[in-house]
Amino acid sequence: MPKVKTNRAEILRAVWKVFHEKGYHDASLQQLATAAGLGKAGLLHHFGSKADLMKAALEYAMEWYETRVLTQLQGDAPAAERLGAFMDCHFRLCELNGGAGCFFANTILETGGNGLFAAGLTHFHNRWKEVTQAFLQERFPEAEAAERTYRLFADYQGSVILYKLYQDTSHLERFRARALESLNLPIYPK
Secondary structure: OOOOOOOHHHHHHHHHHHHHHHOOOOOOHHHHHHHHOOOHHHHHHHHOOHHHHHHHHHHHHHHHHHHHOHHHHOOOOOHHHHHHHHHHHHHHHHHHHHHOOOHHHHHHHHHOOOOOOHHHHHHHHHHHHHHHHHHHOOOOOHHHHHHHHHHHHHHHHHHHHHHHHHOOOHHHHHHHHHHHHHOOOOOOOO
């Protein structure tokens, strides 16, 4: 077999796709190696184990997420425009790899909050909260921004589950409309 020259980022992008489509437990080393253009031994040589490969894929996915999704909430554009762009990027993540949904949520559901990947998954959620809450604090008091951040995350993940179940983007579109509308609605009774 000829040597395939590939770099770490290409390997991680390829295995991220497999983990996203199949999940950690159902992705075989052979499927991961094939996707990366390597043999199993070559893949293990680079990463040590399937668990270490998944940890590296989570780190790669988080970097991708930071630069392509979370950054949408930052900047000087109007709040609704930034939130809309943020949602659009989320939806592209859900639609990646055959409509596999949210890679991070899938992994949380599959491996649990105290499993091998808990640190990376907690980092994802904490960064999501931090950036989203900072965005919302431009418009709302801190306590209200924190509550809105919580509700936004829960509503998003519920919409993703319905999207995955029915392969129907209307669940994501309805979420987007609710999220944008919520910028102008109170959450606490007066």
